[in-house]
Amino acid sequence: VCCPRETNIIPPLALRISNETTNVTSSTTTLKLLPRTTPRPPSGVDQLPQHPYCGSAFSFRLVGGHNTGLFEFPWTTLLEYDTVGGGKDYACGASFIGQRWLLTAAHCIHTMGRNLTAAILGEWNRDTDPDCENDLNGVRECAPPHIRVTIDRILPHAQYSELNYRNDIALLRLSRPVNWLQMQYLEPVCLPPQRGRYANQLAGSAADVSGWGKTESSDSSKIKQKAMLHIQPQDQCQEAFYKDTNITLADSQMCAGGEIGVDSCSGDSGGP
Template sequence: MLTDQKLVLLPLLLLLGASAQRADAAQISFGSCTPQQSEERGFCVHIESCPFLYTILKADKTTPAQRTLLSKSQCGLDNRQEGLLNRILVCCPVSKRGAQVANGNNAAEEHLPGNVLPGNETCGIHFADRIVGGRNTTLSEFPWMVLLQYKKLFSEDYSFNCGGTLINSRYVLTAGHCLASRRLDMSGTALHAVRLGEWDTNTDPDCVPEKNGKTTCAPAHIDIEVEKRIIHEAYVPNSIDQLNDIALLRLKKSVSYSDYVRPICLGINEDVRTNIFEGYAMDVAGWGLTEKKVPSPRKLKITVDVWNLKACQDKYSTYKVNLNDNQLCAGGKANVDTCGGDSGGPLMVAINTGGREVFYVAGITSYGPDPCGLQGWPGVYTRTGAFVDWIQRKLEA
């Protein structure tokens, strides 16, 4: 809840006039919100990133109604910035955001070298309203998720066979078996590109109806070819244990961030990277096989609980599978599981960081029971925290 002191800041800004200059703050959203006098969805952004309200602020004369609108539109303060005007955050309706802001570009983050990971003011930000327990994702939910596009050798046939996670403007995190496996060799396909900003593979652009009767559309998806494939040196393709099932993809060009394309956070801090997350509820999403045994055209999600590793080992020891501390087990509910096509996608944990919910990639989808979704059989994930040092060593500028 806003304090009385914050509530009076916007009226005071009217006294500053148009001469006040905004610092080079990142043009990012600080979450979703409901704008004043509107049923339309909005995003909490710097006031200069909302031309609709900023124009009122700069006007020589304002009406009492406009001043009230400015005051009630405030949704917080960005205390990283210097100066009152630069800190103000307002709830800006989706339809009122300018083209530059709609792309949400954070130039400072996007032009960092490829060996630099974004800070949590940029990564892991979740713009969508969460639907707890739901299977459908919203249009801008999990904007770090990517599809891996494969090309049939000696033809122009393309398919999506794995997922991945954007971790900075140049690199995607995925599973080692998405790059090297007997199944890939037999299919005669090879990784070609990654697709970002996708929601429904049957439509382009993706659009959803809003409560006010209007339609919100995401920008067209982006396909970027892969420049370099990096598989963990200790990964053994087709091994039963699938230890070290992790890989990185370096893209041929840098990614521009938006509400629909944004990196997830990597757990650099010790308390995140060493956490085994036992008992945590986590999100998994993807376009993999559904209960109808066909890939889902639309990005779907499930919530899974992380198991005790020994209990998971006891289950898999039946098949002489050996797990270690570099893996996580999660799920085990009937018909609620990752499945074919979800491999390489993220196991996501939301952690309160700096007073807001930030998503971290806790695991990478590795393997699970066949058929998928067997009661009492969790899926197995590569524990990302165990490989943070390896990831950082492999990143190039």
């Protein structure tokens, strides 16, 4: 699944932060950004961003529990659905990968009678806008308001199977390009190279997941959550997955986990 050619590429976040310390003032507090090195940007409109133009988690401070920091994982996107009764629901996540594109799970496109309509970028606390939190010194920090953009095109993988969840991936095109300058802490996630490593080569590697899925209390979280998992050897994945689902994993699939009480859950589907 490929993204069509785009024009008017927005400068990456690394170019929007000066090599000198910069003050960003909001109505609540003044945030001081640390200097960052600015390397040469990638050339060509067809190239997806690569590190350091993507994938900066922005963990400015240690966070207790499973809540993310206000600016952590700035690519994690909340998907909005219209329900049969005319209401709104939020059932899946997605990853911001470019100025007009999101990556999600194909099974998130149609879920329990809900119609996927929009994406919420820059979200942290679903109950507030703008989102604010106190740092370790008690200083209140606030993020810019989140952005809601409708989705005008849905591209599921042509070989997605609901029977075995293979090729469970889809691209979502936003109805308009998102100007990264509108949000100081919005950045795309880094995608792996076209020929990535096999699951067994990644076994033992740490992987972060983030989203607004269900917690131990079985309620969907209002604040964006995070968890660190470890990629498991493929033979162990095959055995555990087949035992629970009677489905055999493909070579292109992998699994992560292994620690009791640490996992993604319902509502995290499609997210990074």
